Amino acid sequence: MNLKKRLLDFVDVRLGVRDLLAQNLTKYLLPRNINAWYTLGAVLLTLFMIQVATGILLLIYYVPNPDEAFQSVERIMNEIPFGWLIRNLHAIGANVIVIALLLHMLSVLFMASYKRPRELTWLSGFLIFNLALGLCLTGYLLPWSQLSFWATTVATDAAGAIPVLGDEIVRFLRGGSMVNEATLGRFFALHVMGMPLLLGGLVGFHLFCVRRAGISRPPFGPTYQPREIPDHFEHEEHPGGIPFFPNYVIKDLAVICFFLAFLLAIVFFAPTLLSPESAFVPADPFVTPPHIKPEWYFLWAYQTLKIFPSELIGLGVQGAFMTFLALLPFIDRGPERRPAMRPIFVTSFFLTLFVFVAISIWGHFS
Numbered sequence: 001m002n003l004k005k006r007l008l009d010f011v012d013v014r015l016g017v018r019d020l021l022a023q024n025l026t027k028y029l030l031p032r033n034i035n036a037w038y039t040l041g042a043v044l045l046t047l048f049m050i051q052v053a054t055g056i057l058l059l060i061y062y063v064p065n066p067d068e069a070f071q072s073v074e075r076i077m078n079e080i081p082f083g084w085l086i087r088n089l090h091a092i093g094a095n096v097i098v099i100a101l102l103l104h105m106l107s108v109l110f111m112a113s114y115k116r117p118r119e120l121t122w123l124s125g126f127l128i129f130n131l132a133l134g135l136c137l138t139g140y141l142l143p144w145s146q147l148s149f150w151a152t153t154v155a156t157d158a159a160g161a162i163p164v165l166g167d168e169i170v171r172f173l174r175g176g177s178m179v180n181e182a183t184l185g186r187f188f189a190l191h192v193m194g195m196p197l198l199l200g201g202l203v204g205f206h207l208f209c210v211r212r213a214g215i216s217r218p219p220f221g222p223t224y225q226p227r228e229i230p231d232h233f234e235h236e237e238h239p240g241g242i243p244f245f246p247n248y249v250i251k252d253l254a255v256i257c258f259f260l261a262f263l264l265a266i267v268f269f270a271p272t273l274l275s276p277e278s279a280f281v282p283a284d285p286f287v288t289p290p291h292i293k294p295e296w297y298f299l300w301a302y303q304t305l306k307i308f309p310s311e312l313i314g315l316g317v318q319g320a321f322m323t324f325l326a327l328l329p330f331i332d333r334g335p336e337r338r339p340a341m342r343p344i345f346v347t348s349f350f351l352t353l354f355v356f357v358a359i360s361i362w363g364h365f366s
């Protein structure tokens, strides 16, 4: 006990940790009417840490070479103690992260938390979202199965529809005219180093923005009033609010447990839920499997390319939509955040969601 106090004193004198902890835990006050949607950021942090830990363990036995990649993954699954657990946690965890990312983004949209002064929080989050999808795409190739090989062929092919530069971009992505050893090399480098480093930096910036602006007040209840944010705005305070620690941390932990239970349920009871037969056959560039579909979160993009008369129009529509989403805080600028007072926004929100789900289901069955 005495040693603990002395250690704490030593660090405290040099780094001021007691003050730092108080400011960020017990004296960090959150709005009284805060709801469970605000736990999703903590859920994402936890899930990302699991990805990093399991990813490092997979790296010990994975071999990034077309002649050995598939067998090395088979070995992890069948021979290495608990290899199956680590690999399933990583592969299925990626899907659970996409679910959590979508829910976090949708809740921020619905409550209009992206508005001034949180434009940079939104923008960094939007980049994180795209980078996370990039990590999913590059990771998908690594097992070098028929599914990996052909899904990557289809995904990189789409860039070919871009006028003038299309073919060059496809060659650049693949490191040649076809998906081959060079593609595996660059996807591996991006997946294990380039993208995670960038993602780590962006998440740090995102959290800095969250703390700098302060958590937004949920726009519900009789006492909520929309307000213009003054130019000299420094930090949204919540006097009389609830402490982050222990009160909200308990809520965070409950939702984190829920997501972990969901992840473990799939890992233990339905590990092949998202793996068609082609995931269990090594890549063969000369045999195209009958049904090659991208993962569920790319189905909307895959199907929009097929709906329009040319892939170029499809790409244009996707690009326009993503640009609109990225710039939303600069387009939708009024101070009103209450969903009931924003009927046009809320109607478009649910309509767009419905269209996305419908197009994805169509893509799945087409």
Ligand code: HEM
Pocket (backbone or CB within 6 Å): 037, 038, 039, 040, 041, 042, 044, 045, 048, 101, 104, 105, 108, 113, 114, 118, 121, 122, 124, 125, 126, 127, 128, 129, 203, 206, 207, 210, 214, 215, 216, 217
């Ligand atoms: C690795 C992914 C991410 C992590 C770890 C993360 C983490 C967090 C955390 C801890 C918070 C504060 C608590 C909360 O509201 O949940 C937060 C808030 C926020 N996030 Fe994220 N986030 C991620 C991705 C995203 C994405 C994809 C977007 C949107 C495109 C986004 C936009 C926002 C916004 C606007 C807030 C402010 C909410 C408010 O103050 O009410 N984040 N994020």
